[in-house]
Amino acid sequence: MTTYKIMLLPGDGIGPEIMAQVRRVMTWVEGTYGVSFDITEGLIGGCSYDAYGDPFTDEALATAKASDAIVMGCVGGPKWDGKTAYDKRPEAGLLKLRKQLDLFANLRPAMCFDALADASSLKREFVAGLDILFVRELAGGVYFGEPRGIEDLPGGGRVGINTQRYEDWEIIRISRVAFEMARKRGSRVHSAEKANVMEAGLLWREEVTKLHAAEYSDVKLEHILADNCAMQLVKAPKQFDVILTDNLFGDILSDAAAMLTGSLGMLPSASLGDGGPGLYEPVHGSAPDIAGKGIANPIAAILSFAMALRYSLDMGDAADKIETAVSATLEAGLRTGDLMSAGMTEVGTIGMGDGILNAL
Amino acid sequence: MTTYKIMLLPGDGIGPEIMAQVRRVMTWVEGTYGVSFDITEGLIGGCSYDAYGDPFTDEALATAKASDAIVMGCVGGPKWDGKTAYDKRPEAGLLKLRKQLDLFANLRPAMCFDALADASSLKREFVAGLDILFVRELAGGVYFGEPRGIEDLPGGGRVGINTQRYEDWEIIRISRVAFEMARKRGSRVHSAEKANVMEAGLLWREEVTKLHAAEYSDVKLEHILADNCAMQLVKAPKQFDVILTDNLFGDILSDAAAMLTGSLGMLPSASLGDGGPGLYEPVHGSAPDIAGKGIANPIAAILSFAMALRYSLDMGDAADKIETAVSATLEAGLRTGDLMSAGMTEVGTIGMGDGILNAL
């Protein structure tokens, strides 16, 4: 029997509740596919800081490195905001994990589930059928560039500094992922930057252009300024197939796109390196306001696990089944509070888990 | 008779067409209020590069500095994209103007004109009555930070670098503008950054908090992460009153918000320094695809001139009248192509100018 090592990192806020439902789905996969998951649970974020004074310990990192896949909840919350040293904040734990495993390719599908198209603030015709894949660079850019910090100025006062920094090979490897993904989808890539204002964006544009010409000229490539991309996402989101971005623009643009779908609580992500384990986490945050109430939507976490099956464990068929079960559960009218609308059946976190397990 | 020195910078693309309609409104102000505008027309952007090999000459800058207000169209286009040296691109002219006049406060109203609420991709109830004011820092941050550039790496390959850099006084002066504006409006400020990832954002948050506590505790202040701000703008844009941002986040978030309104061709902006002339320009770009066709919407440019009357020329009453005339023209059913919908009367650039002049 094949055994996969899974590291489970529930994190803060609603993380533990939604991860409990992921565990149920994992058990279903074990029973159905005759595989076994060797699960190690670990701490990340504020809970790890509370336990160890460190948002992600080196021991946890070692376990992560030795796993086949890492399935995470979410980190952070007002309990820690501004109340720890900067390098000990919950997010620093997540950034350490991403960087140390060199998880440079963050795949974020922004898709609108048909049953939920009316939950969007956008008119149905703008979002029904929406299916964008963000390919966001995740191990570089201003998130990690040096020099950085807050310094006292000689004449008094302070300055805050961060550095946007991309080397050509970093741009090339993430662009390659975008082009490869596009070939399996609509064969179109929009690459978003601010080449008109930032040289780092200009290098980005040049390197994407070169790689495209050399190896991917069958894919349709368009360069788009990040501000215009934000506009176009609002105006006509269905024009996009794959959107390629750096770390910071990807953070903002993919969140805007996620909300367009009306399905924020539904959206998973995968963060992949070059070989080695992938990290799978929902796009949504830790939602401290509803934590512990049993009402959080577990679907994004469950779909993130489905991405783990697809990208790290070579079990695409199981992933398909889970995605189909999620759709069926929604079609049957089950809704957590975040998705609730007239005529539907409101359920809690466990109730949604029940629905999906029943559909499986 | 009071004479005001106005520098007119039509720029590229649709700039000259829309600016011609602004001139008509200027003539109306002269006739109605007994003032006189001493207008100097200049070049900025690609057209200036074509004429002088420089997207904004020192002579033009000197004229700008000596004016009471600068009224601009828009810059850039595919004719120059990637075809000039980087420091000679059209945008560099605009950035030089902003920086040399220290125009640090970019005011960008994102408001939804009631007659146009149905032009939005969002459902009417999400945008009708929307009225957000972005206060964007415009003279600092990653747009201007050093070091910057593209460099060859010792071992081969290239690196692109930009620097996000804010000193405390830069943050304080723009925050002050946001709080002052909020007092005249809904008394609420959201300050958007990525304090969870960037120290420059952390300093931003700390300085905004300090100023608020010391001088503006009557205004309601909330800190919001830029990615969450992008989400919330899509989910429930009417929750916002004033949004305070740095240069780069402001660029992206204000463009997304502008598009939410369905009125992108309608939105003006003002860029103010500490005394000295202000710069007034539409939020939209140079729209090269429709340039020269006589169909561009001149309203954003006309409303930008109204902002000039209000903020630089102390003629708030004339500004009110122009804004009212624009509303009336829309209520009467006149629409340029970008705003066209069933049952309305489609007009070109001049036709829209006629409509507004008639209403005045």
Ligand SMILES: CC(C)[C@H](C(=O)O)[C@@H](O)C(=O)O
């Ligand atoms: C939690 C935070 C550090 C993170 C980011 O900014 O990347 C989050 O917003 C995300 O997009 O995964």
Ligand SMILES: CC(C)[C@H](C(=O)O)[C@@H](O)C(=O)O
């Ligand atoms: C033209 C460009 C340099 C500019 C910017 O990025 O600031 C524009 O997008 C704007 O927002 O005024």
